[in-house]
Amino acid sequence: MAVDGSAVAAWGIAGLATAGVIARPFRLPEAIWAVAGGVLLVAFGLLPWVDALSGIGKGLNVYFFLAGMMLIAEVARQEGVFDWLAALAVAHARGSPQRLFALVYAVGTAVTVLLSNDATAVVLTPAVYAATRAAGAAPLPYLLVCAFIANAASFVLPISNPANLVVFAGRMPHLAAWLEQFGLPSVIAIAVTYGALRLMQRRALAAETIAVASSRPPLSHGGRLTLGGIGAVAVVLLCCSAFDVQLGLPTFVSGVATSAIVLALNRQSPWPVLKGVSWGVLPLVAGLFVLVEALDRTGVIAALSSLMHAEVARSGADAAWSAGLLVALASNLMNNLPAGLIAGSVVAADHLPSQITGAMLIGVDLGPNLSVTGSLATILWLVVLRREGLDVGTWRFLRLGAVVMPPALILAIMALGVL
Numbered sequence: 001m002a003v004d005g006s007a008v009a010a011w012g013i014a015g016l017a018t019a020g021v022i023a024r025p026f027r028l029p030e031a032i033w034a035v036a037g038g039v040l041l042v043a044f045g046l047l048p049w050v051d052a053l054s055g056i057g058k059g060l061n062v063y064f065f066l067a068g069m070m071l072i073a074e075v076a077r078q079e080g081v082f083d084w085l086a087a088l089a090v091a092h093a094r095g096s097p098q099r100l101f102a103l104v105y106a107v108g109t110a111v112t113v114l115l116s117n118d119a120t121a122v123v124l125t126p127a128v129y130a131a132t133r134a135a136g137a138a139p140l141p142y143l144l145v146c147a148f149i150a151n152a153a154s155f156v157l158p159i160s161n162p163a164n165l166v167v168f169a170g171r172m173p174h175l176a177a178w179l180e181q182f183g184l185p186s187v188i189a190i191a192v193t194y195g196a197l198r199l200m201q202r203r204a205l206a207a208e209t210i211a212v213a214s215s216r217p218p219l220s221h222g223g224r225l226t227l228g229g230i231g232a233v234a235v236v237l238l239c240c241s242a243f244d245v246q247l248g249l250p251t252f253v254s255g256v257a258t259s260a261i262v263l264a265l266n267r268q269s270p271w272p273v274l275k276g277v278s279w280g281v282l283p284l285v286a287g288l289f290v291l292v293e294a295l296d297r298t299g300v301i302a303a304l305s306s307l308m309h310a311e312v313a314r315s316g317a318d319a320a321w322s323a324g325l326l327v328a329l330a331s332n333l334m335n336n337l338p339a340g341l342i343a344g345s346v347v348a349a350d351h352l353p354s355q356i357t358g359a360m361l362i363g364v365d366l367g368p369n370l371s372v373t374g375s376l377a378t379i380l381w382l383v384v385l386r387r388e389g390l391d392v393g394t395w396r397f398l399r400l401g402a403v404v405m406p407p408a409l410i411l412a413i414m415a416l417g418v419l
Contacts (some may be wrong), residue, residue, distance in 0.1 A: 007298040010046040013037050014291040018334050021284070022373045030379070031280040034287025047294045055293030056286045062165050063282050064248030066118075068255030069159075072230060073119040074276045075259045079222040081230075082123050085111075086131035087217040090210070097137065097208035101201065104128055104142045105194055108149035109156075114234045117150035117161050121381040122278065129388050137210040140392075141201040143385060147397075148369055148404060150377045152193035155365040156186040159237050159247060162285075163340040163364050163375075167357070169348060175241040181358050185412040189366050192408040200400055222266045229258035281376070285337065292341040301345045308346060312353065324359030324413045328367025328405075332374040340364040358416045366412060369405040372397040 017037025021030045038055075041047040076082060085107050093100035112120045125146040132139040154161035158172055165172070173181065198205075219227070233254040240250045263270055295301060311319040323343075331339040343360045346352075368374025372382055372394055385392060 006046055009044065010041060010294045010298050011300075013040050013044075013046065014294055017287070017291055018338055021288075022335055022379070029280050029284075030376075031282075031284035031287065034284050034291065036287075038287045038290035041290065041294050047290070047297060051293055051297060052290050055290045058169070058293075059166075059285055059289040061169070061246050061248030062162055062285055064252040065159075065165055066162055066281055066285065067277075068248075068251035068253070069116050069119065069162075070277045070279075070281070071255040071259045071273065072226075072233060073115055073123050074273050075262055076115075076223075076226045076230065077123040077127075078273060078276065079226045079262065080220055081223045081226050082111075082127035083130065084217055084219045084223055086124070086127040087134075090131050090135045091217065093135075093210065095210055095212040097141075097205040097210055098198075100132075100135075100137070100210060101141060101145065101198065101205055102194075104145045105149055105197075108146050109153045109190060112150055112153040113156045113160050114230060116159065117154040117375070117377040118281070118380060120146055120150040121377040122384065125381055125384045126388070129384075129390075132210075135210045137208055138204065139388075140390065141204045141208075143381075143390070144197065144201065144392075144400070147378055147381045148193055148197055149190070150381065151366055151369045151375055152189045152408060153186065154377075155182050155189075155361060157238070158241050159234075159251070161365050161377075163336055164361065165247060166337065166340040167344045167347065167361050167364055169344050171347070172241070172244070172246065174244055175238060178241065181354060181416065182361070185358075185362060185415040188415050189362075189408045189412045192411055193369065193404055196404040196407060197400075200403055222262060222268075225262045225265060226258070229262060233258055278380075284376075288338050288341060292338060292345060295342065296345055301342065304342070304346050308352065308356070312356065317355075320353070320355045320359040320416070321413065323356050324363040324409070327360050327363030328370070328409055331364055331367040332371040335373060335379075336364050336368045336375045355416050359413050362409065362412050362416070366405065366409050369408070370398065370401040374401075 014037060017033050020033025024030060038052060042049050042052050086104070089100060089103035089107055092103055108120050108124060111124050125143060128142050128146055129139045132142050155164060158164050158178055236250060236254050237247055240247055259270070259273060263273065308319065308323065311322060327339055327343050343364060347357050347360065368378055372378055372392065382392065
């Protein structure tokens with residue numbers, strides 16, 4: 001691939017914008033850095049505005065998906081569903097920190113599977129913090145559960161992670177094919193992540209003393225409606241996946257309909273819900289689509305496709321391992337959304353065996369459990385912690401992730417049938 005000055009400049013802007021998303025200099029929102037990168041690429045003539053619009057348009061399915069899921073999650077938050085789930089876990093723990101750890105992990109798994117990993121990071125985390133503090137427990141071991149399960153359970157279903165839509169784009173497997181390919185790897189990822197995390201937190205849990213809840217907390221009428229709506233939305237989306245319907249628009253319509261029904265029955269204004277949604281995620285993702293479009297224009301995607309094609313011709317199994325491990329590493333270096341966009345572009349540019357695309361997806365979804373900057377969900381989790389006066393440093397998370405993530409990643413890829 002020939003390299004000229006414009007290509008180097010485009011790579012530099014894309015790299016700086018991605019670094020801004022991860023590091024958030026001056027505490028500016030992530031979206032500002034992604035959008036600024038896209039604007040600079042167009043302003044300096046490195047990317048025609050038509051191509052920039054084309055890149056934004058490629059993310060339409062993802063925007064609809066995110067908007068619908070964020071609406072449902074915010075209604076659930078305001079109706080106290082997440083507070084109820086966290087308090088219910090404390091009540092069923094019956095004073096045992098180890099049992100509470102397992103219950104929070106189970107709740108986090110369910111939320112991630114049905115509402116996506118961002119919901120676990122953004123709305124379940126503060127509920128777990130409040131519930132564990134009220135029980136007299138040190139919150140951090142249980143908060144770490146929210147971070148790790150948000151990624152470990154994010155490929156159980158296509159709806160469990162927006163990155164799944166990014167990697168497969170318009171080539172999403174049918175639900176039956178998805179479960180056949182990722183069912184066993186996802187179960188292994190969840191189980192191994194739990195075992196490793198539980199092992200690493202054994203001393204902290206052994207030193208814990210938590211109060212025994214006297215009764216189960218009640219769930220409001222609006223909360224019950226919302227919980228039923230979430231179940232209905234999950235059924236709708238699973239049906240869409242089973243019949244090969246793209247998930248974005250159905251998710252958005254389901255999210256709007258569920259929110260409208262709950263708010264109407266409760267006679268509530270929609271404005272608190274709309275204000276509570278993190279709309280900045282949408283321009284962030286749009287900006288990342290533009291950055292990847294610029295990389296595609298400079299020939300990066302074509303070069304990666306050629307390398308992958310050559311690796312497949314040499315050894316399919318080696319290619320799958322290389323793809324999964326390299327994408328996992330790249331997700332921690334540049335965040336898994338841009339890594340997933342690049343992986344998705346490579347998949348779209350060449351017909352690759354299902355084992356390789358599966359390994360890429362696992363790398364995008366599970367790989368970010370290594371570092372605190374690996375996924376958008378983990379970054380959002382860290383922001384929530386800082387609002388509560390807690391801070392998990394980069395090296396502290398890395399030391400934990402270095403133990404928890406690799407065995408789960410390796411065993412999950414092996415479960416794809418890659419030997």
